[in-house]
Amino acid sequence: MKCTRCKAKAEVHLRAHNAGFCRPCYLEYFRRHVERAVKHERMFGPGDRILVAVSGGKDSLALWDVLAGMGHQTTGLYLGLGIGAYSDRSREKVEAFATARGLPLVVRSLAAEGPGLAVPDVAASTRRMPCAACGAMKRHFFDAAAHEGAFDVLATGHNLDDEVAVLMQNTLRWQTGYLARQAPVLPASREGLTRKVKPFCRFYERETATYALVRSIDYVYEECPHAVGNLTNFYKTLLNQLETQSPGAKLGFYLEFLRARGEGAFEQFNKVETLHACETCGQPTSAPGRCAFCRMWDIEKLTSAVVQ
Amino acid sequence: MKCTRCKAKAEVHLRAHNAGFCRPCYLEYFRRHVERAVKHERMFGPGDRILVAVSGGKDSLALWDVLAGMGHQTTGLYLGLGIGAYSDRSREKVEAFATARGLPLVVRSLAAEGPGLAVPDVAASTRRMPCAACGAMKRHFFDAAAHEGAFDVLATGHNLDDEVAVLMQNTLRWQTGYLARQAPVLPASREGLTRKVKPFCRFYERETATYALVRSIDYVYEECPHAVGNLTNFYKTLLNQLETQSPGAKLGFYLEFLRARGEGAFEQFNKVETLHACETCGQPTSAPGRCAFCRMWDIEKLTSAVVQ
Numbered sequence: 001m002k003c004t005r006c007k008a009k010a011e012v013h014l015r016a017h018n019a020g021f022c023r024p025c026y027l028e029y030f031r032r033h034v035e036r037a038v039k040h041e042r043m044f045g046p047g048d049r050i051l052v053a054v055s056g057g058k059d060s061l062a063l064w065d066v067l068a069g070m071g072h073q074t075t076g077l078y079l080g081l082g083i084g085a086y087s088d089r090s091r092e093k094v095e096a097f098a099t100a101r102g103l104p105l106v107v108r109s110l111a112a113e114g115p116g117l118a119v120p121d122v123a124a125s126t127r128r129m130p131c132a133a134c135g136a137m138k139r140h141f142f143d144a145a146a147h148e149g150a151f152d153v154l155a156t157g158h159n160l161d162d163e164v165a166v167l168m169q170n171t172l173r174w175q176t177g178y179l180a181r182q183a184p185v186l187p188a189s190r191e192g193l194t195r196k197v198k199p200f201c202r203f204y205e206r207e208t209a210t211y212a213l214v215r216s217i218d219y220v221y222e223e224c225p226h227a228v229g230n231l232t233n234f235y236k237t238l239l240n241q242l243e244t245q246s247p248g249a250k251l252g253f254y255l256e257f258l259r260a261r262g263e264g265a266f267e268q269f270n271k272v273e274t275l276h277a278c279e280t281c282g283q284p285t286s287a288p289g290r291c292a293f294c295r296m297w298d299i300e301k302l303t304s305a306v307v308q
Numbered sequence: 309m310k311c312t313r314c315k316a317k318a319e320v321h322l323r324a325h326n327a328g329f330c331r332p333c334y335l336e337y338f339r340r341h342v343e344r345a346v347k348h349e350r351m352f353g354p355g356d357r358i359l360v361a362v363s364g365g366k367d368s369l370a371l372w373d374v375l376a377g378m379g380h381q382t383t384g385l386y387l388g389l390g391i392g393a394y395s396d397r398s399r400e401k402v403e404a405f406a407t408a409r410g411l412p413l414v415v416r417s418l419a420a421e422g423p424g425l426a427v428p429d430v431a432a433s434t435r436r437m438p439c440a441a442c443g444a445m446k447r448h449f450f451d452a453a454a455h456e457g458a459f460d461v462l463a464t465g466h467n468l469d470d471e472v473a474v475l476m477q478n479t480l481r482w483q484t485g486y487l488a489r490q491a492p493v494l495p496a497s498r499e500g501l502t503r504k505v506k507p508f509c510r511f512y513e514r515e516t517a518t519y520a521l522v523r524s525i526d527y528v529y530e531e532c533p534h535a536v537g538n539l540t541n542f543y544k545t546l547l548n549q550l551e552t553q554s555p556g557a558k559l560g561f562y563l564e565f566l567r568a569r570g571e572g573a574f575e576q577f578n579k580v581e582t583l584h585a586c587e588t589c590g591q592p593t594s595a596p597g598r599c600a601f602c603r604m605w606d607i608e609k610l611t612s613a614v615v616q
Contacts, residue, residue, distance in 0.1 A: 171479055172550070172557065174564035176573060234553055238546050242480070245542055249480065256482035265484060265573055 005029070012210050016248040023214050030211045034066050034199050041184045043197040048152035050074045051106075051194075053142055054097075056090025056220040058212040059157030061097055063200055065215055067155065068103055077145050077154075080109030081134060082118025083224060090220045097217070106145060110137060117297070119226070126296055130226035133296070140293035143283060146194035158198040161205040164250045165235040167257055179261070180270035191275035191284035202251065313337070320518050324556040331522050338519050342374050342507050349492045351505040356460035358382045359414075359502075361450055362405075364398025364528040366520040367465030369405055371508055373523055375463065376411055385453050385462075388417030389442060390426025391532060398528045405525070414453060418445060425605070427534070434604055438534035441604070448601035451591060454502035466506040469513040472558045473543040475565055487569070488578035499583035499592035510559065 001010040001020040005028070010020030021029055037043070044050060050067060054060040054076045068074050078094045081087050091107070098105035110117040116125060119137060123130040146154040163182075170178045188195040200208055212219055227233060242249045275284040278291035285291035309318040309328040313336070318328030329337055345351070352358060358375060362368040362384045376382050386402045389395050399415070406413035418425040424433060427445060431438040454462045471490075478486040496503040508516055520527055535541060550557045583592040586599035593599035 172561050174561075174568040174573075176568050176571070238549060241546060253480050253482075260482040260484050263484070264576060265482075268572060 012214075014204075014207065016204065016243070016251055026210065026214060030203075030207065031066060031070065033202065035070065037184070037199050037202060038197075041197070043155075043185055043199060044072070044153045044195075046072070048073070049150075050153050050155050051077050051146050051149060051151040052155045053077050053079070053138075053157070054094050054105075055157075056093040057157070058217065058219045059159050059162075059200060059205075059208045061093070061157075061217050061219050062208045062212045062215070063155060063157040064097070064103070065101075065217055066211070067199070068101065074103060075149065075151070076103060076105040077142065078105060078107045079138060079141050079145075080107070080111065081137070082109065082111045083120060083226065086220070086222065086225055089222075093218060093220050106149065108141060108145060110141070113141070122297055123226075128296070129230070131230050131232070134226070136293055136296055140281075140283065140291070143193060144281075147192055147283075151194055153195045153197055155197050155199060157200055157208070159200045159203050159205050159208050160250055160254060161236055161239070162232075163198070163201050164239055164254050165232045167254060168235045168239060169231065176266050176269035177271070179257075180266035183258070183261070189275050189284055191277070193275070193284050202254070204250070320522075322512075322515065324512065324551070324559055334518065334522060338511075338515065339374060339378065341510065343378065345492065345507050345510055346505075349505070351463075351493055351507060352380070352461045352503075354380070356381070357458075358461050358463050359385050359454050359457060359459040360463045361385050361387070361446075361465070362402050362413075363465075364401040365465070366525065366527045367467050367470075367508060367513075367516045369401070369465075369525050369527050370516045370520045370523070371463060371465040372405070372411070373409075373525060374519070375507070376409065382411060383457065383459070384411060384413040385450065386413060386415045387446060387449050387453075388415070388419065389445070390417065390419045391428060391534065394528070394530065394533055397530075401526060401528050414457065416449060416453065418449070421449070430605055431534075436604070437538070439538050439540070442534070444601050444604055448589075448591065448599070451501060452589075455500055455591075459502055461503045461505055463505050463507060465508055465516070467508045467511050467513050467516050468558055468562060469544055469547070470540075471506070471509050472547055472562050473540045475562060476543045476547060477539065484574050484577035485579070487565075488574035491566070491569070497583050497592055499585070501583070501592050510562070512558070 001013055002008065003010045003022040003025050004019040005025040006022060008022040008025075011023055012026045013020045019029075050072055052060065052064045052067060052074050054064055056078070064074060064076055076094065076098055078091060080091055094105065095107070097103075110119065110122075116122070117137070119130055119134045122128070122137060123133040126133060142154055167179075167182060170182060184198050184201045186196040239250055239253075275286060276288045277283070278285045278289075278294055280290050280294040283291050283293070289295075309321055310316065311318045311330040311333050312327040313333040314330060316330040316333075319331055320334045321328045327337075358380055360368065360372045360375060360382050362372055364386070372382060372384055384402065384406055386399060388399055402413065403415070405411075418427065418430075424430070425445070427438055427442045430436070430445060431441040434441060450462055475487075475490060478490060492506050492509045494504040519525075547558055547561075583594060584596045585591070586593045586597075586602055588598050588602040591599055591601070597603075
């Protein structure tokens with residue numbers, strides 16, 4: 001196959017797009033698609049300060065790389081989840097990435113935020129699945145870091161495979177409230193929640209992996225040990241079968257969802273509530289009282305335990 | 309396991325419902341659920357004349373059996389599709405079923421309706437997949453038979469597995485118009501389309517097969533040769549994996565869809581059009597001109613060929 005752009009020998013074949021690229025043209029294709037997504041969805045402008053949540057995996061490091069390369073003002077945010085050697089290695093990758101490129105990095109760690117806050121500890125004490133606990137922790141500390149650093153936008157490396165797995169999960173239960181809010185951009189709230197954007201939401205995982213490979217980004221190859229065999233990965237396996245049977249099916253599922261959503265399919269389920277300040281941590285929350293994070297994990301008790 | 313109703317030894321285990329039944333109690337469970345679906349969805353009343361579309365398979369014969377057993381006025385409709393030995397065998401099963409029970413049966417055959425109208429011929433001449441051609445032919449001749457016989461309602465044996473496969477297909481492409489109309493009851497139109505109902509839409513295929521077995525219904529075991537490996541069966545395979553991973557997932561997918569649909573998720577996509585009489589065959593159709601069936605297959609040419 002020849003490169004769709006320059007007719008040199010193609011090294012990357014994108015079956016869903018029926019296109020092939022040589023390495024330099026692939027980078028060009030990738031960057032242009034990011035630019036287009038950012039503009040089309042009005043994710044951020046040239047002057048905005050972007051906090052990029054980086055886990056040490058291919059997607060988030062590729063995102064940081066491409067946004068920094070496009071000249072955006074980026075700061076990395078690494079949150080240590082306390083998942084043993086996996087967390088140690090991912091932190092090393094992120095720090096090496098930032099140092100080599102001279103990019104600013106904020107490092108925080110759950111264990112340092114309070115005793116018992118590492119993901120495995122929270123999962124055990126709240127009897128939640130680790131991935132559910134981890135999601136709640138990340139939301140809380142990502143929001144806090146974006147707010148404290150007065151960033152304009154928080155960017156995450158969710159790719160198309162991530163988005164369609166969540167979409168499948170929400171759709172199989174017709175969770176109309178979640179469907180109403182699943183979008184490439186989650187707007188800022190008046191109460192202080194920073195805008196959240198997913199510039200890679202239209203890229204297949206293979207595409208971000210290829211970008212990382214071509215750009216020689218050194219990332220953590222292994223998956224989080226808790227993610228092995230979880231429900232999201234089960235949905236990804238189903239969706240991969242679908243994609244094999246019908247190339248482009250995942251992209252179609254996602255884009256047609258965005259079209260239907262844009263046409264108001266779930267509008268009546270999108271209850272725009274006034275947000276309240278959480279009684280415990282002060283972060284914005286949809287219901288009066290304590291936020292989901294503080295309800296899950298009684299930080300007051302922790303704080304008093306630390307003070308005594 | 310013991311029978312959930314009478315505590316005798318259970319012979320049927322319904323994993324999705326976490327229930328078990330002995331044979332007599334299973335029949336009782338099955339009939340009650342049909343009664344409930346018919347009442348809940350207002351499918352038909354005691355005086356209505358019901359035309360039951362029967363293919364010779366387990367679902368449609370089980371439906372005819374249970375509706376006749378409940379005392380409803382039922383007539384069977386068998387449409388010969390002209391699919392070789394498969395069609396011959398299915399017709400024999402249907403005729404034997406009707407004769408043994410003394411139930412009225414209308415038999416029509418595509419080949420007798422006009423030359424080249426058997427499903428394999430239509431598929432070949434229109435270059436359609438056989439299942440797409442078959443669907444269009446069945447819709448056309450079922451509607452015609454219901455109208456000609458002045459039936460109040462047309463009942464089909466679609467089970468939960470059928471419904472969720474279609475739902476998955478419509479959802480993966482977010483075909484909002486189809487989603488708006490997918491329901492256990494398709495109302496009658498003022499222009500003469502008979503109401504269509506699916507009393508088995510909440511039964512897993514295993515449940516209708518079990519009913520047919522317990523009632524000793526003799527049906528065609530083999531699948532239509534054209535259905536082997538088609539897209540609907542591919543979706544069924546995916547959905548079976550989901551059900552194995554999470555029993556009840558299919559039922560949840562369907563019922564939550566009906567809930568979301570009932571709450572208006574796709575209401576704005578349900579364009580209630582004035583129906584027009586097809587220029588060629590006179591049946592109601594959504595667009596002026598010829599109906600989908602007549603557009604697919606030029607019946608005028610056929611008729612003139614037969615007349616000459």
